[in-house]
Amino acid sequence: MTGKLRIIVVDDHTVMRAGVVALLAAEPTIEIVGEAGDGREAVALAERLRPDVALLDLRMPVLDGVAATARIGSTGTRVLVLTTYDTDTEIERAIEAGAIGYLLKDTTRDQLVDAIHAAARGETVLAPRVAEKLVARMRRPEQAALTAREIDVLRAVADGLSNAEIGRRLVIAEATVKTHLLRVFAKLDVSDRTHAVVVAMDRGLLPR
Numbered sequence: 001m002t003g004k005l006r007i008i009v010v011d012d013h014t015v016m017r018a019g020v021v022a023l024l025a026a027e028p029t030i031e032i033v034g035e036a037g038d039g040r041e042a043v044a045l046a047e048r049l050r051p052d053v054a055l056l057d058l059r060m061p062v063l064d065g066v067a068a069t070a071r072i073g074s075t076g077t078r079v080l081v082l083t084t085y086d087t088d089t090e091i092e093r094a095i096e097a098g099a100i101g102y103l104l105k106d107t108t109r110d111q112l113v114d115a116i117h118a119a120a121r122g123e124t125v126l127a128p129r130v131a132e133k134l135v136a137r138m139r140r141p142e143q144a145a146l147t148a149r150e151i152d153v154l155r156a157v158a159d160g161l162s163n164a165e166i167g168r169r170l171v172i173a174e175a176t177v178k179t180h181l182l183r184v185f186a187k188l189d190v191s192d193r194t195h196a197v198v199v200a201m202d203r204g205l206l207p208r
Contacts, residue, residue, distance in 0.1 A: 004031040005120050006052050007024075007031070007052060008033060008034040008049065008054050008055070009024075009032055009055045010056045010060070011057040011060070012037050012059075020055065020112075023109050027113055030116060039061075043063065043068055043072055046071075046077045053077065053116050053119050053120050055080050056072070056079050065081065065094065066097045069094060069098055073099075073175075078119045079099045080116060081099045081103065083102075091130055095178055096175065100124060101125030102127060104129060107127060123163075123193060124193065126192075134182055150184050151200075153170065154206060156169055157193050157197055184196050188200065
C-alpha cells in the first residue's frame with residue numbers, strides 16, 4: 001500500500017470526535033478525509049469517499065455502530081471500532097457485523113496509529129482488555145482442540161494471507177474468517193495472528 005491511509009472518523013460526541021481528529025492530524029501516514037456524527041452519515045461518507053478505514057463509535061443516533069459497520073464493510077472499507085464499551089455483547093456484535101478490530105478510548109496515539117495501519121492490511125486488532133474478555137468467554141475445556149476449519153484458517157495466516165484472501169481461498173465470508181480467528185486466539189490464549197501461528201507450531205498443530 002502506497003501513500004497515506006485515508007480514514008473517516010465517526011462519533012456522535014463532537015468533542016470526542018474532534019479529539020481523535022486532533023490526535024491523528026499530525027500523523028504523516030494518515031489523512032482524515034471525512035467526519036460523521038451518526039451511522040447513516042458514516043455509511044454515506046464511506047460510499048462516497050471509499051476510505052481505507054472507518055474509525056467508528058458503537059452507540060450513535062439514527063443508525064447504530066453495529067448496523068453501520070455491516071453497511072460500511074460492504075463498500076470495502078475496513079471498520080475499526082473505537083468505543084468506551086467493552087461488554088461481551090457489544091464486542092461480539094461488532095465483530096460479527098464485520099469490524100476488523102475493536103479498540104477502547106483509552107488507547108494511546110501510537111497504538112491507534114498502529115491499529116489503523118493493521119486494519120488497513122486486513123489484520124484483526126483487539127485492545128488487550130477486549131482480547132482478555134473474549135478469551136474468558138470463549139475458552140472452554142471441550143474447545144481446547146482446534147477444529148479442521150480453524151487449522152485451515154491458521155495455515156492460511158501462516159502463509160501470509162489477509163482475512164479477505166483467506167476467505168477467497170476457503171470460500172467463506174471475511175466475517176467468518178474473523179470469527180474463526182477470534183476462536184483460535186481464545187483457544188491458544190493469544191491476542192494476535194503472529195503469536196497464534198507461533199503457539200500452533202510449538203504445539204505441533206502446524207508444520208514449521
